[in-house]
Amino acid sequence: MNKLLDLVALIGAVALGTVEFIGELGLFALSGLSHIFRPPYYPRLIGKAFMEIGYFSLPVVALTALFTGMVLALQSYTGFSRFGAESAIASVVVLSVTRELGPVLAGLMVSGRAGAAMAAELGTMRVTDQIDALSTLSTEPMKYLVAPRLLAATIALPLLVLLADILGVLGGYLVATQKLGFASGAYLLATFTNLKTEDVVSGLIKAAVFGFIIALMGCFNGYRSKGGAQGVGTATTAAVVSASILILALDYILTQVLFVRVR
Amino acid sequence: MSQPKIRIRGLKKAFGSKVVLDGVDLDVTQGTAMIVIGGSGTGKSVLIKSILGLVTPDSGVIEIDGEDVLKAPPKRARELRAQIGMLFQNGALFDSLPVWENVAFGLLAQRRIRRAAARAKAVDVLAQVGLDATVADLSPAELSGGMQKRVGLARAIASEPAIMFFDEPTTGLDPIMGAVIDGLIVDCVKRLGSTSIAITHDMASAQRIGDNAAMLYQGRVSWTGPAAELMTSPDPVVDQFTHGRAEGPIKMALRK
Ligand SMILES: Nc1ncnc2c1ncn2[C@@H]1O[C@H](COP(=O)(O)OP(=O)(O)OP(=O)(O)O)[C@@H](O)[C@H]1O
Numbered sequence A: 001m002n003k004l005l006d007l008v009a010l011i012g013a014v015a016l017g018t019v020e021f022i023g024e025l026g027l028f029a030l031s032g033l034s035h036i037f038r039p040p041y042y043p044r045l046i047g048k049a050f051m052e053i054g055y056f057s058l059p060v061v062a063l064t065a066l067f068t069g070m071v072l073a074l075q076s077y078t079g080f081s082r083f084g085a086e087s088a089i090a091s092v093v094v095l096s097v098t099r100e101l102g103p104v105l106a107g108l109m110v111s112g113r114a115g116a117a118m119a120a121e122l123g124t125m126r127v128t129d130q131i132d133a134l135s136t137l138s139t140e141p142m143k144y145l146v147a148p149r150l151l152a153a154t155i156a157l158p159l160l161v162l163l164a165d166i167l168g169v170l171g172g173y174l175v176a177t178q179k180l181g182f183a184s185g186a187y188l189l190a191t192f193t194n195l196k197t198e199d200v201v202s203g204l205i206k207a208a209v210f211g212f213i214i215a216l217m218g219c220f221n222g223y224r225s226k227g228g229a230q231g232v233g234t235a236t237t238a239a240v241v242s243a244s245i246l247i248l249a250l251d252y253i254l255t256q257v258l259f260v261r262v263r
Numbered sequence B: 001m002s003q004p005k006i007r008i009r010g011l012k013k014a015f016g017s018k019v020v021l022d023g024v025d026l027d028v029t030q031g032t033a034m035i036v037i038g039g040s041g042t043g044k045s046v047l048i049k050s051i052l053g054l055v056t057p058d059s060g061v062i063e064i065d066g067e068d069v070l071k072a073p074p075k076r077a078r079e080l081r082a083q084i085g086m087l088f089q090n091g092a093l094f095d096s097l098p099v100w101e102n103v104a105f106g107l108l109a110q111r112r113i114r115r116a117a118a119r120a121k122a123v124d125v126l127a128q129v130g131l132d133a134t135v136a137d138l139s140p141a142e143l144s145g146g147m148q149k150r151v152g153l154a155r156a157i158a159s160e161p162a163i164m165f166f167d168e169p170t171t172g173l174d175p176i177m178g179a180v181i182d183g184l185i186v187d188c189v190k191r192l193g194s195t196s197i198a199i200t201h202d203m204a205s206a207q208r209i210g211d212n213a214a215m216l217y218q219g220r221v222s223w224t225g226p227a228a229e230l231m232t233s234p235d236p237v238v239d240q241f242t243h244g245r246a247e248g249p250i251k252m253a254l255r256k
């Protein structure tokens, strides 16, 4: 009987903890968002965050997209040739990349790079009192540290994904024409006749949401970290894991919202 | 007596079940320096962080210029607290910024100075704490501990605050550097006519910089008096603490 009560108490505590956590995260996000729109603004910091999240992620996102496009062409060729439907390869590549793989893979890559770096930097600032020092120097830490990162990531991710779209298609094109014997003109024609604006736009919308999530989880975990070097390590891991899971879950939800009505 | 610059009554703060402050009363008169002493972990840092608004107390009154910052609207509370400059226990310098930007940070944030003029101003303030212009472009990580303390001090005084807090300004420094920092603190405070609170474990330092002193013990201020009487006070707690006696009313946790 006592065991049972303990179990109920435990479940209650976990549920309460979860609700509290979601509440805190929500408040943090709202506060960060509101600081984006209220002065003073920090263009210098937004620029710096943009470089760190966007510019320095270029190589890793570019390579990921290129190889993804290449492997997609190769895989779908093996699959479709069994049905004699090789001609569908161009559309498979361009639609998968723009709608799905571009935003998700770029999101996961940037989360591992920039989200982790944010959590580590803010976490270190927290445990060394630098965040406290900001407020004693007439500076609101949410505005100075969090808002610029949220804004920069939300803008940078769609731009990265645009690049990923182009390189993904290029990767597919290279494999199709160089290895699988497709004619260059026919492949490109097939690529663009099946591509609608909304395919690209929906991918960019996803990217903006993922960018926001990456910065939010990086900042939130870093901002709340405690307990020295170990705490910073935990925060960094939590930032990457939570952002990755949220990206995959939101990807499903966004796909549902953006595409299902089309059918 | 005129109204104290800072007046604290019944300040309480617990972290979970751990009671740290249990009804602290403290007055700091305008233009004087208050020393706070007390064992490690008795809540000295929590006390000044409460005044700064970095820790939210559970109950009590904290008045600055007669206004309760805990009850004032957030904007007003920020204004009252904006007159406080703080030297953190571990420096807390911004390691992503060069030394000069650290020093000019508060002035830039308050828009009291243009960015173009900030570096020259920072070099000025660095000179006041005995650092020359060559350190201005270094990163804080490239400085020794003593230099970091001085940069922290420069950052705290750059905006010429009416109130200054120093959390263990001399801990971890050699005795000569400690005396130098004490001298700088006295200089700055006297020159600006500021009111200050300094936390220290160093009795020599306490007597150099303090006008008055308060002993924090078991969550309360158990003794206050002139800093000059710290070493001669008959109060058993103060006597044990200032003379570092192993025997006395203060039982260290490790002997429990
Ligand atoms: N954010 C916090 N969360 C939980 N406990 C805290 C927090 N800040 C301080 N404490 C606890 O409050 C107590 C007092 O801490 P505080 O830093 O004020 O001590 P102190 O008197 O400044 O000691 P020292 O002389 O070593 O600096 C400590 O036991 C500490 O564990």
Ligand SMILES: [Mg+2]
Pocket (backbone or CB within 6 Å): B044, B045, B046, B089, B167
């Ligand atoms: Mg302390």
